[in-house]
Amino acid sequence: MISALYNGMSGLGSFQKALNTQSNNIANINTVAYKTDRISFVDMMYQNRMGKGTATVEVQKNFKEGDYKLTNNPYDLAIEGTGYFVVYDPEKDEIYYSRAGDFKKSVDGFLVTQTGEHVRGIPAAVTGDMIMNEDFPNFMASQIIKSATSVQSVNVRATDYNSSATDEIDPVTGIKTKESSAIIADIELLKADYRKKLQAYANNPTNAGTAPTNQVTAITVADYATQLNDANDSVSVTVNNTKYTQNFEGDAETTMQFLAAKIAKAEGVKDASFDPATGTITVDTLIPGENIKINSLLVNDTAYTSIATTAAVAGSGEAAMNSSYAALEAAMTRANAELTQVVTDITIPPKGTATTGVTVDVDGYGDLQLNLTELGISDNQFSNFMVDDGIIYMVQGDNKYAIAKIPTVAFNNESGLVPEGGRLFKGTKDAGEPINADYGSKVVGKTIELSNSNMGESLVELMTFQRAYEANSRSITTADEFLNIAIQLKK
Structure with missing residues (x-):
C-alpha cells in the first residue's frame, strides 16, 4: 500500500x-x-x-x-529543408541558431531578429566608388554574375554625357571632325554592346576568353589631287549601305578631309582621318570585335578598288567584356564625361552533401549591413530589399546590388541543440559542429515557417x-x- x-x-x-x-x-x-x-x-x-x-x-x-506562409513582407525569410539561420546576441556575445525568419531592419541598418539578435552571414566585398549620387545620374548597366564559387554584381553609372559632349574641331583646318550628336550616338552604341557582352559573360562566368580587335579600313585615292579640281568634282564612299558624298570644296585636300568627317559620323565608326601624303582615309570602327561594311568608292563616278580592310576579331568571355568597357570609357572621356563602376563579390563556400558535410566557422560570419550608404555604394539609404536563393539584393532604380549571402547550417545530431527561448537554440557538443546546410536547404523570401x-x-x-x-x-x-x-x- x-x-x-x-x-x-x-x-x-x-x-x-x-x-x-x-x-x-x-x-x-x-x-x-x-x-x-x-x-x-x-x-x-x-x-x-x-x-x-x-x-x-x-x-x-x-x-x-512546419507549414509555410507567404507574407509578402520582404524581410520575412523561411528555410525550405534542413538547416538554421545563424544569429548573434551582442549583449551576451553568444551565437545561436533559429528557424524563425521574421526579420526586420534595425535603426542602424542591420538585419536583425524580432528580439534584436543580429543575423549573421557572408557580406560582399565591395570595390569601386560610390555611384548612386547626383554626380552620376545616367544608368549604364547592371548585371548579376553567378558561379559555383561566387555571386557578383556589376553596376555602372555615368555623368550627364548628353550635356557635356561638344563638337570636335580640327585646330588646324577648322573642320568639324566629329559632331556632339555623333559622340553621343557612339556612347549609346557602346553602352548596348557592353550590356550584351556583360550578359554573355554572366552566362559563362568561367570563360576568361580572348580580347577582340577593331576593324581598320584604308580608303585610298592616290590621285585625289588631280581628280578633285573644281565644283564639278566629287568623291563618295558607302558605309553600311549609306552613301556619303563630298563635293569639291576649297581644294582637293580639304575635300578629302570633309569626306573623312562625314564618314566619322557613320554608325559604328569611331574615327576617320585623312593623310594627304598618301591620299588615304583611315577608318577605325567603334565597337570592339564588330565589322562594318565599307565599299563603292567613287571619284567623279569612276570606281576605285583601293579599299583595304583588316577585319575585326570578335573575342569572347571576360576579355571581350573588359574591352567593351574600355571602349565605352574612352567614348565617355571624349564626351567630357565620366563612368563609375562598383562591383560586389560574395564568396560561396563549398556545400558538401548530407553524408559528407562541410564544417563551417560560424564565428567567421559577419553582421549583415543593408544600408547602401554604409557600404559606400549610394548616398541614398533607401532601397528595396529582396532575397533570391539566399542572396540578399538591394535595389535602387535600375541598379541591383548583391550585398550578402544568408547561409544555413545543420547539425549531425539535431536533438542535441538546447532550446533557449525566443525561438533560439544553443549549439552543444552533443549536437556536433555546424555544417553547411546549403546542400539540402533553400532560403526563400517573403515567407515564414509556421x-x-x-x-x-x-x-x-x-x-x-x-x-x-x-x-x-x-x-x-x-x-x-x-x-x-x-x-x-x-x-
Missing part, C-alpha cells in the same frame, strides 16, 4: 510535467517556426517484479518542418494527461483508504 502511494505520487509528478509540456505546445500554436515539445515516460525500478512508478526522462523537440504544433493532437494529449492525472490521484486516495482500514483493524 505504501508502494501504491509512491506510484501514484510519481504519476502525479510525471503527468504534471506532461500537462506543462502540452500546454506549452498549445500556447505556441502561432509562434513562428516553433518546434513542438514531446515528453518521454519511463517505468522506474522493479522489486520482486513489482513496479515502482513512472518518471519522465527529457523533453525533446520535434524538428519537423509552428509545427498541431492543435488537435495537443488537445487529445491534454485530455489523456488530464485523465491519467485524475487516475493517479484516485490511486493515491484508494491506497490511503486501504491504509486506514489496515490501521483500524490493528486497533
Whole structure:
C-alpha cells in the first residue's frame, strides 16, 4: 500500500510535467517556426517484479518542418529543408541558431531578429566608388554574375554625357571632325554592346576568353589631287549601305578631309582621318570585335578598288567584356564625361552533401549591413530589399546590388541543440559542429515557417494527461483508504 502511494505520487509528478509540456505546445500554436515539445515516460525500478512508478526522462523537440506562409513582407525569410539561420546576441556575445525568419531592419541598418539578435552571414566585398549620387545620374548597366564559387554584381553609372559632349574641331583646318550628336550616338552604341557582352559573360562566368580587335579600313585615292579640281568634282564612299558624298570644296585636300568627317559620323565608326601624303582615309570602327561594311568608292563616278580592310576579331568571355568597357570609357572621356563602376563579390563556400558535410566557422560570419550608404555604394539609404536563393539584393532604380549571402547550417545530431527561448537554440557538443546546410536547404523570401504544433493532437494529449492525472490521484486516495482500514483493524 505504501508502494501504491509512491506510484501514484510519481504519476502525479510525471503527468504534471506532461500537462506543462502540452500546454506549452498549445500556447505556441502561432509562434513562428516553433518546434513542438514531446515528453518521454519511463517505468522506474522493479522489486520482486513489482513496479515502482513512472518518471519522465527529457523533453525533446520535434524538428519537423512546419507549414509555410507567404507574407509578402520582404524581410520575412523561411528555410525550405534542413538547416538554421545563424544569429548573434551582442549583449551576451553568444551565437545561436533559429528557424524563425521574421526579420526586420534595425535603426542602424542591420538585419536583425524580432528580439534584436543580429543575423549573421557572408557580406560582399565591395570595390569601386560610390555611384548612386547626383554626380552620376545616367544608368549604364547592371548585371548579376553567378558561379559555383561566387555571386557578383556589376553596376555602372555615368555623368550627364548628353550635356557635356561638344563638337570636335580640327585646330588646324577648322573642320568639324566629329559632331556632339555623333559622340553621343557612339556612347549609346557602346553602352548596348557592353550590356550584351556583360550578359554573355554572366552566362559563362568561367570563360576568361580572348580580347577582340577593331576593324581598320584604308580608303585610298592616290590621285585625289588631280581628280578633285573644281565644283564639278566629287568623291563618295558607302558605309553600311549609306552613301556619303563630298563635293569639291576649297581644294582637293580639304575635300578629302570633309569626306573623312562625314564618314566619322557613320554608325559604328569611331574615327576617320585623312593623310594627304598618301591620299588615304583611315577608318577605325567603334565597337570592339564588330565589322562594318565599307565599299563603292567613287571619284567623279569612276570606281576605285583601293579599299583595304583588316577585319575585326570578335573575342569572347571576360576579355571581350573588359574591352567593351574600355571602349565605352574612352567614348565617355571624349564626351567630357565620366563612368563609375562598383562591383560586389560574395564568396560561396563549398556545400558538401548530407553524408559528407562541410564544417563551417560560424564565428567567421559577419553582421549583415543593408544600408547602401554604409557600404559606400549610394548616398541614398533607401532601397528595396529582396532575397533570391539566399542572396540578399538591394535595389535602387535600375541598379541591383548583391550585398550578402544568408547561409544555413545543420547539425549531425539535431536533438542535441538546447532550446533557449525566443525561438533560439544553443549549439552543444552533443549536437556536433555546424555544417553547411546549403546542400539540402533553400532560403526563400517573403515567407515564414509556421509552428509545427498541431492543435488537435495537443488537445487529445491534454485530455489523456488530464485523465491519467485524475487516475493517479484516485490511486493515491484508494491506497490511503486501504491504509486506514489496515490501521483500524490493528486497533
